[in-house]
Amino acid sequence: MSAARPAAEREAIDWEVRLRGAVPEPGELRAFAAWHAAPDHAAAWAALQRRLGRMGGHGAADAAAIAQALRTPVQDRRRALRAGFALGAFALTGWGGLRGIHALGLDADWRSNVGERGEGVLADGSPLRFDAATRIDLGADRAMPRLHLRQGQLMVRARGPLALAAGGATIVTEGARLAAGRFGQRTVLAVAGGEATLHPAGGAPRRLDAGQTIQVDAGGTRPSSLSFTAATAWTHGMLVADRLPLPDLLDAFGRYHAGVLRAGGAAAGRSVSGVFRLADLDRSLHQLSEALPVKIERYGSFLTVLT
């Protein structure tokens, strides 16, 4: 019995055990009444009876169901749990080893399927995370590793010199955190925890300070109001859009959706700002239909069209 339990409560438990035995004798009942006359005893007794009242079993059917449910064995689950985590650790070792070999050869690429985010490590130990449906090539550029984001989104913490190319622009850093995302024809690049140099396609290099985010498209390069945290919200299953054209937003949604998402008609010309949950695309689409004058049409589970 708990050492911390007050004497009155311990005695209440003892009385409960005694009284639920056989039919109590008159002497026993008198003894109980005498004990119960003390206010703190009465309070402890009432508290125990309230607790027992909440334990269910109102009616024989419910009581039998509770007893049977509580007899459910736990051993199978424990065994599965041990096996599951052992498998997990093994899978990780194999996967990590494979990645290491690729990274040393500087010829690795990373890719993830729809709905599956991933992570990796560069040869210098820089940790890399990437969004679902992402493709990254790794090469070398003047003796520094060069990541090329072909599609999707990534975040990398550079442990040394690193070049990151996406959507025609390249950023070079030595120790900053970089994020990049492709959204249709547009690319978002963000820097945190250090500085970087931006090499726009066909333009002069310029400095990017920590906390700066830029957006690159066919029209050139311009600052974005997204913070680094917002640009990497996908690492938490969220997407933060800042005046993003709807087709480009659907491109990002598509990384979490097995079918095809398309914007047509007037919807294709609209832009949207907001925070969307990638794990719950149905809700995010509903959110869009409330924020914009668009209509959602589903053709089976494969094709969803916003007009």
Added chain:
Amino acid sequence: MPALRQQFLSTEFRRSYGWLAGCMHRLVGCRNDAEDLASSAFTELAAIEEFERIRQPRALLTTIARRLTFEFWRRRDLERHYLEQLARQPECHDASPEELYLAVEELVRIDAALRRLSARAREAFLLSQYEGLGYAEIAARLGVSSSMVRKYVAQALDACWAAA
């Protein structure tokens, strides 16, 4: 210190969240459940006061996640068996979803409390509390003395009261 703590947690989150969610996914087979469990494990990690004493965050996360997964499965098993048993009873009354939810919550609490006891103590209590058997009959079924049965019931009452 709060900044260091924040940095530790966000570094660990980036480093291990995907890994952990992957482990959980293989275990529970459903991505949403896996993400829920992985998030809960991180929430518990974030609640640890002396984070600088955490030497192997992944080992700790695995330990937390293992317990959470067990609790998740256990709740599901208890709920399923309870509902199955109720459905089998001829005089089953129709409980509202809210009543059922509260009943399962209570079931989970009692189960956790009773799991700290020996198998015999647990069974003695179930027979006494829910099946209305007398001590002599329970003693005969379990092959122990009546006074032992009383001790078992007292242990179980103490454990369940503490879990209120």
